[in-house]
Amino acid sequence: MGNTSDKIKIITKYEGMPNSRSLDTYLSKGGYEGLKKSFSMQPAQIIEEVKASGLRGRGGAGFPTGLKWSFVPQNIQGPKYLICNNDEGEPGTFKDRYIAELSPHMIVEGMIIAAKAIGACKGYIYTRYEFFEEIKWLEAAIQEAYKAGFLGKNILGSGFDFDLDHYTGAGAYICGEETGLISSLEGKKGQPKLKPPFPAVSGYLGRPTVVNNTETFAAVPWIMINGAAAHKAIGTEKSAGTKLFSISGAIKRPGVYELPLGYSFERFLNDDCGGMIEGRSLKACIPGGASAPILTPEELKGLTMDYEAIAAKGSMLGSGAVMIIDDRMSMVELMKVIADFYHHESCGQCTPCREGTGWLANIMGGIYHKEGQKGDVDKLWTVAKAMEGRTICALSDAAAMPTKAITKKFGDELRAFIERGAGA
Amino acid sequence: MSETINFKIDGQSVSVPKGTTVMQAAYQMKIKIPHFCWHPGLSVAGVCRFCLVKVEGRPKLEIACNLQASEGMEILTDTPEVKEAHKWALEFHLVNHPLDCPICDQAGECGLQNYYMEVGKYQSQMERPKVLKPKALDVGGDLVLDTERCILCSRCVRFEKEVTKSEALGIFDRGDHAIIGTYPGKKIEHKYTTNLVDICPVGAFTSKDFRFKQRVWFLKDKQSVCPGCSTGCSIDLFAKEQTGTYYRIKPREGESNGYWMCDTGRGMYRHLNIExxxxxxxxxxxxxxxxxxxxxxxxxxxxxxxxxxxxxxxxxxxxxxxxxxxxxxxxxxxxxxxxxxxxxxxxxxxxxxxxxxxxxxxxxxxxxxxxxxxxxxxxxxxxxxxxxxxxxxxxxxxxxxxxxxxxxxxxxxxxxxxxxxxxxxxxxxxxxxxxxxxxxxxxxxxxxxxxxxxxxxxxxxxxxxxxxxxxxxxxxxxxxxxxxxxxxxxxxx
CATH class of the missing domain: 3.40.50.740 (Rossmann fold)
Incomplete structure (x- = not known):
C-alpha cells in the first residue's frame, strides 16, 4: 500500500487558520518559498522535479504533470500561455472551490512556478461563473501578488515576467475540457478542439499552452520546497501525493478531505466521515465524479483510493468526487439525473455524443415517466457502448461509462421499475 | 522538395507528400471511406465521426480525416470493428432525422440514403419521440433551410467562413438541440449560396430554384463548361431527356473552379429550354x-x-x-x-x-x-x-x-x-x-x-x-x- 503517512496536509495546510486567504497568513507558513526556490532553478530542472515527484493531473484524467509541461517547446519565439482550469463542473466535485476559499495564493504560486518552467508570459485562471465568492477571492489574491512583486515584470528581481488574469466562464460543463476551455477563453463557443494539434503545441490563440487543474497547481509549491522525493514518498508507487476528496451522500460528515492516495475507502467512509447516517445502508458508490462507473458494496470492499486500485475495479478516481449512494436512493432517478446532465451539457459537435446523450436521456425519460419498454435497459447499454471512444473529447465517454455500469450492475432494479410502470 | 510518405490502405500501397491525411489519400485513390463533414475544399472539422478507420497496431479507431499518413502505416477500412462503427455512426445520424424522404428534394442523392444502403441496413432502434426543429426557413439567396434534416456536419458554416468569408451562418445552442441558422437580422447574401445545397450531404439546404420541380433520378447529367463568364467553371448539366427540359447546373471538381460555382452560373440552363x-x-x-x-x-x-x-x-x-x-x-x-x-x-x-x-x-x-x-x-x-x-x-x-x-x-x-x-x-x-x-x-x-x-x-x-x-x-x-x-x-x- 506504499507509504500512507497519515493526514499529511499539503493543499489544506492553512485549514483552520484565521484570514487564511490573506497574503500575510500565506507568507507566515512558508508561502511563496516554493516560488523563490524555483527561481534558483533552470526551467528544465523544475520540470524534472515535478516529473520525479509523480504528481498527476488532479482534474480527472490523472496525466503526469511534469510530462505535460515537457511537451511545450522550449526554444521558440512568441508567447506561451498557462491556464488554471478552475471550471470545476464534474457533478459531485467541490474541491477546487475549497482551495480558492482556503488558500488562493497557493494556486497563484503554483502557476508562477509552472510559468517559469514552461516559459509562459501570461496566465489565466478560468473559473465557472457560479463561484461568485471564489472569483472575488482569486482576484484579490492576484492583486496582492502583484503588489508584493510576485507577478508582473521582473518578478523578485529574477528578470522573469509573468502576468496573471482571472477569467470568468459562463458555466458550461464542456468548458472544463481543456480545449473547450481554450475555445471559451478565446471568446468562441465553448467547444473542444480537434486533436492533434495538442494545446502544448497549439493552444490558446494557436500558441503553446498548458492547462492544469487548480489542485494540481496547488500541489506544486510544496514539491518545490520539500523536493520530489518527499512527494513521491506519499501515496502509492504510481499514485503519489495527497488528493482532495469531496464526499457527499447520506454520511455523517460529508465535505472535502485531503488524504494520501492509496487510503482505505472503508476507513475514509467509516472513520473520517463517521459512516452512514443512522438507518441508511451503503447501496453503491460513485468514486470519482458522475462520469466514473458506479461500484457496488462488494467491489468497494478492501478498495484503496488511488488511480490504479479504482481502475482495477473498472472505475476511476477522476476528480476525487466520492458520491455515496444509500439504500433509499432510486437507481432510476440516479440514472435519469446522470443522463439528463450529459444531454444538457453535450456541446453537440460530434454526432455520437450529440445524438447519443440525447437518446440516453430520451430513453431514461420514458422509463422515468412510466413509458418504459421491455428492452430499454439493454438498449441504454448498447447505445452507451456505441458512444465510447468515438468523439473529439471525453464527454461522450463520460456519459457512456456510468450508463453502462448502472445498467449492468443495477439493471434488475431498472427492469423492475419498468415492469411496475407498465402495469400501473 | 517535400518528403514522401509510403503507406497502405486496405493493402494498396500509396505514396503521398508528408502532411497528407488518410482521407485525402483515399479520396485520390478512390477508396471510399464514409464521411459527412469532410469535404476536399474545406478545413477538417472531425465532427461526424463517420470516417473511423483501423490503424494497425493502435487500440482505438481513428478518424481518417484528421489522421496524417505516416511511413509504413497500415489502414484498414472494412474490418468488422470498423463496419460496426460505421453502422453506429450512421444510426446516430438518423436518430433525430425526420426521414421525410418522399417530400425531400435531396432524395436520390442523399448521403444518409446512400450510406444506409452501403453501411446500414438495420432496423432503427429509436422508438422515442424525435427532437423537433424549425423547418422551411428562408435564410436568403437560393436557400431554404430545414434544420430538422440537418446532421450538423458544419460544412455550410465552414464554407461561409472559409470561401465566401461571410459570417451570416452559425450553429446555435448545443447538444441535440443545436441548430444551423443565421444571426439575428442577417441573411445569406453572397453570390455563392447554392454551393451550400451541393455540399450539404442531406436535405437541410435545398435550392429555391430547383425545389419540388423534379425527382433527381429522372434527370441525366452531362459534363459541360459554364458559359456564364470567362472563368469557365466545370459543371454538370442536368436535364430530363424525355422532355428535353433542363433543370439545374452543379459544379464539377475542376482546375478553374475547384469545387464551387456562382449562383449566376447556376442559371445558365434557363435559356436552353424550348420556350x-x-x-x-x-x-x-x-x-x-x-x-x-x-x-x-x-x-x-x-x-x-x-x-x-x-x-x-x-x-x-x-x-x-x-x-x-x-x-x-x-x-x-x-x-x-x-x-x-x-x-x-x-x-x-x-x-x-x-x-x-x-x-x-x-x-x-x-x-x-x-x-x-x-x-x-x-x-x-x-x-x-x-x-x-x-x-x-x-x-x-x-x-x-x-x-x-x-x-x-x-x-x-x-x-x-x-x-x-x-x-x-x-x-x-x-x-x-x-x-x-x-x-x-x-x-x-x-x-x-x-x-x-x-x-x-x-x-x-x-x-x-x-x-x-x-x-x-x-x-x-x-x-x-x-x-x-x-x-x-x-x-x-
Whole structure:
C-alpha cells in the first residue's frame, strides 16, 4: 500500500487558520518559498522535479504533470500561455472551490512556478461563473501578488515576467475540457478542439499552452520546497501525493478531505466521515465524479483510493468526487439525473455524443415517466457502448461509462421499475 | 522538395507528400471511406465521426480525416470493428432525422440514403419521440433551410467562413438541440449560396430554384463548361431527356473552379429550354414573318452575299461561341470569301477586369480568349476590346452576319442592340435564343445550337481550354451549330 503517512496536509495546510486567504497568513507558513526556490532553478530542472515527484493531473484524467509541461517547446519565439482550469463542473466535485476559499495564493504560486518552467508570459485562471465568492477571492489574491512583486515584470528581481488574469466562464460543463476551455477563453463557443494539434503545441490563440487543474497547481509549491522525493514518498508507487476528496451522500460528515492516495475507502467512509447516517445502508458508490462507473458494496470492499486500485475495479478516481449512494436512493432517478446532465451539457459537435446523450436521456425519460419498454435497459447499454471512444473529447465517454455500469450492475432494479410502470 | 510518405490502405500501397491525411489519400485513390463533414475544399472539422478507420497496431479507431499518413502505416477500412462503427455512426445520424424522404428534394442523392444502403441496413432502434426543429426557413439567396434534416456536419458554416468569408451562418445552442441558422437580422447574401445545397450531404439546404420541380433520378447529367463568364467553371448539366427540359447546373471538381460555382452560373440552363429558344429559320417580307426551311434560308443568304459582294459584308460576333465554331466561321467568311470588316459584339456595361475574388469575372463571355485568338489568326477585327457595336452599326455594310450573344442573362443590352440592328439594311441573325422574335421585322434569322448541344471548347480567362464533350441532343430538331451552319452555307458558293 506504499507509504500512507497519515493526514499529511499539503493543499489544506492553512485549514483552520484565521484570514487564511490573506497574503500575510500565506507568507507566515512558508508561502511563496516554493516560488523563490524555483527561481534558483533552470526551467528544465523544475520540470524534472515535478516529473520525479509523480504528481498527476488532479482534474480527472490523472496525466503526469511534469510530462505535460515537457511537451511545450522550449526554444521558440512568441508567447506561451498557462491556464488554471478552475471550471470545476464534474457533478459531485467541490474541491477546487475549497482551495480558492482556503488558500488562493497557493494556486497563484503554483502557476508562477509552472510559468517559469514552461516559459509562459501570461496566465489565466478560468473559473465557472457560479463561484461568485471564489472569483472575488482569486482576484484579490492576484492583486496582492502583484503588489508584493510576485507577478508582473521582473518578478523578485529574477528578470522573469509573468502576468496573471482571472477569467470568468459562463458555466458550461464542456468548458472544463481543456480545449473547450481554450475555445471559451478565446471568446468562441465553448467547444473542444480537434486533436492533434495538442494545446502544448497549439493552444490558446494557436500558441503553446498548458492547462492544469487548480489542485494540481496547488500541489506544486510544496514539491518545490520539500523536493520530489518527499512527494513521491506519499501515496502509492504510481499514485503519489495527497488528493482532495469531496464526499457527499447520506454520511455523517460529508465535505472535502485531503488524504494520501492509496487510503482505505472503508476507513475514509467509516472513520473520517463517521459512516452512514443512522438507518441508511451503503447501496453503491460513485468514486470519482458522475462520469466514473458506479461500484457496488462488494467491489468497494478492501478498495484503496488511488488511480490504479479504482481502475482495477473498472472505475476511476477522476476528480476525487466520492458520491455515496444509500439504500433509499432510486437507481432510476440516479440514472435519469446522470443522463439528463450529459444531454444538457453535450456541446453537440460530434454526432455520437450529440445524438447519443440525447437518446440516453430520451430513453431514461420514458422509463422515468412510466413509458418504459421491455428492452430499454439493454438498449441504454448498447447505445452507451456505441458512444465510447468515438468523439473529439471525453464527454461522450463520460456519459457512456456510468450508463453502462448502472445498467449492468443495477439493471434488475431498472427492469423492475419498468415492469411496475407498465402495469400501473 | 517535400518528403514522401509510403503507406497502405486496405493493402494498396500509396505514396503521398508528408502532411497528407488518410482521407485525402483515399479520396485520390478512390477508396471510399464514409464521411459527412469532410469535404476536399474545406478545413477538417472531425465532427461526424463517420470516417473511423483501423490503424494497425493502435487500440482505438481513428478518424481518417484528421489522421496524417505516416511511413509504413497500415489502414484498414472494412474490418468488422470498423463496419460496426460505421453502422453506429450512421444510426446516430438518423436518430433525430425526420426521414421525410418522399417530400425531400435531396432524395436520390442523399448521403444518409446512400450510406444506409452501403453501411446500414438495420432496423432503427429509436422508438422515442424525435427532437423537433424549425423547418422551411428562408435564410436568403437560393436557400431554404430545414434544420430538422440537418446532421450538423458544419460544412455550410465552414464554407461561409472559409470561401465566401461571410459570417451570416452559425450553429446555435448545443447538444441535440443545436441548430444551423443565421444571426439575428442577417441573411445569406453572397453570390455563392447554392454551393451550400451541393455540399450539404442531406436535405437541410435545398435550392429555391430547383425545389419540388423534379425527382433527381429522372434527370441525366452531362459534363459541360459554364458559359456564364470567362472563368469557365466545370459543371454538370442536368436535364430530363424525355422532355428535353433542363433543370439545374452543379459544379464539377475542376482546375478553374475547384469545387464551387456562382449562383449566376447556376442559371445558365434557363435559356436552353424550348420556350426561350429560336426554333425556326425565318425571313420578313412586308412586315410579315415567314418560316422557311434551312435549305431555303441558307440559299437566300448565299444569294444576298453574292449579290452585294464580300466587300459589303461585315461580321458582328459575340464571344459566347466555341473555338471550333469561330474557326469554321472565319475560315469561310474571311479565309474563303475575303470579308474584311469584323466587329466584336460586347455588352457595353461589362467591366472586363472585374473579379469578385472567388470565381465570377466581369467578362461575362465564355470565350473572349478564343475569339481574340481566332481574329488574330485571320488578321481581322480589332485586337483591343472596345465598344465596337456602335462602330459596326454606324459603318454598316449591306449585309451583316450577326452571331447573337447566346445568353440573354449575361447581356442586359441585348434587346436594345437587336432593335438597333433590325433597323439596318440586311442583318442575318444567327441565334440560340428567341429574343429576336420579340422585335418585328428581322430580315433573316437562323437558329443555332446552344452550348449544351454541341461539342467544342471555350478558352477561359487563364487561356485554358474547357471542353464541351458530352452534349445533349438538341431540344429543337434539325438545327446546327455555327460551324455546321457555315459549312452548309458554303455549299451554295
Amino acid at each position: 426561350t429558344r429560336q426554333r425556326f429559320h425565318y425571313v420578313s417580307k412586308n412586315g410579315q414573318k415567314i418560316d422557311i426551311d434551312q435549305k431555303e434560308s441558307l440559299n437566300q443568304l448565299a444569294s444576298k452575299i453574292k449579290e452585294v459582294g464580300p466587300e459589303h459584308v461585315s461580321l458582328l460576333v459575340s464571344a459566347q461561341y466555341t473555338n471550333e465554331e469561330y474557326e469554321a466561321f472565319f475560315d469561310f467568311f474571311v479565309g474563303k470569301l475575303g470579308v474584311k470588316k469584323v466587329y466584336q459584339w460586347r455588352e457595353p456595361t461589362e467591366k472586363l477586369n472585374d473579379f469578385d475574388g472567388i470565381l465570377l469575372r466581369g467578362d461575362r463571355n465564355s470565350n473572349t480568349h478564343g475569339l481574340m485568338a481566332t481574329l488574330k489568326k485571320y488578321g481581322v477585327g480589332n485586337q483591343k476590346i472596345g465598344n465596337e457595336f456602335d462602330i459596326a452599326v454606324s459603318s454598316a455594310a449591306k449585309v451583316v452576319i450577326a452571331l447573337v450573344p447566346e445568353i440573354p442573362a449575361t447581356f442586359p443590352s441585348l434587346q436594345s442592340n437587336l432593335q438597333t440592328l433590325v433597323s439596318l439594311n440586311f442583318v442575318s441573325f444567327w441565334t440560340v435564343n428567341s429574343e429576336i422574335e420579340k422585335i418585328k421585322g428581322a430580315k433573316h434569322v437562323v437558329p443555332v445550337k446552344g452550348f449544351s448541344e454541341k461539342k467544342g471548347s471555350f478558352t477561359n480567362h487563364f487561356g485554358k481550354l474547357g471542353h464541351l464533350t458530352s452534349p445533349f441532343v438538341s431540344v429543337i430538331e434539325g438545327i446546327n451549330c455555327v460551324a455546321s451552319t457555315t459549312r452548309k452555307l458554303s455549299e451554295y458558293f
